[in-house]
Amino acid sequence: xxxxxxxxxxxxxPEGAIVSLNCTYSNSAFQYFMxxxxxxxxxxxxxxxxxxxxxxxxxxxxxQVDKSSKYISLFIRDSQPSDSATYLxxxxxxxxxxxxxxxxxxxxxxKP
Amino acid sequence: ExxxxxxxxxxxxxxxxxxxxKCEQHLGHNAMYWYKQSAKKPxxxxxxxxxxxxxxxxxxxxxxxPECPNSSHLFxxxxxxxxxxxxxxxxASSQVGSGNTIYFGEGSWLTVV
Numbered sequence: 001x002x003x004x005x006x007x008x009x010x011x012x013x014p015e016g017a018i019v020s021l022n023c024t025y026s027n028s029a030f031q032y033f034m035x036x037x038x039x040x041x042x043x044x045x046x047x048x049x050x051x052x053x054x055x056x057x058x059x060x061x062x063x064q065v066d067k068s069s070k071y072i073s074l075f076i077r078d079s080q081p082s083d084s085a086t087y088l089x090x091x092x093x094x095x096x097x098x099x100x101x102x103x104x105x106x107x108x109x110x111k112p
Numbered sequence: 113e114x115x116x117x118x119x120x121x122x123x124x125x126x127x128x129x130x131x132x133x134k135c136e137q138h139l140g141h142n143a144m145y146w147y148k149q150s151a152k153k154p155x156x157x158x159x160x161x162x163x164x165x166x167x168x169x170x171x172x173x174x175x176x177x178p179e180c181p182n183s184s185h186l187f188x189x190x191x192x193x194x195x196x197x198x199x200x201x202x203x204a205s206s207q208v209g210s211g212n213t214i215y216f217g218e219g220s221w222l223t224v225v
Contacts, residue, residue: 043216
């Protein structure tokens, strides 16, 4: 079993839709959770960073962490064609370490 | 502009060549990383440097040789690579102990022929 599971997609939605991207993980010790967006032929860029369980909102993006279920989500409201990219979840055990564990990424396509 | 600059952006090399990838971070971070990204596979951590000291070598073949002369620069020396080493090589940096957000460069696309 992979440490972090993420559906590779592709996920295709119409412009304006609400998008839900998800990751499950097996190690209950993970405490910090991140979402990265990667456009084609570019490096990943950090979108959201959350600590422990709960929600965090930034504009059209909401990150949700449910540690009891070992499940994290990224919601995108009013999706735009410019949101078309691969979304990677990542997590780390604690603030002092630097060993991120990444999911495989979900490819999202938002059609005009 | 991410604050992490990688050169070259594209590289084609033969299996007998020797080449190097270069990374420079302008963020004042104390840790730098090399990751490999292949098609349909998760990001693979290759090497970690904390305060210029290598702290992680993730079972990477010896044909990949990292060098970190200071906390702002990181190199990946390549020699006698195989076609299966063709991938996107990503450099990243972070400030350990301060949220640990990792910032990536744009990557170097490597094709081994």
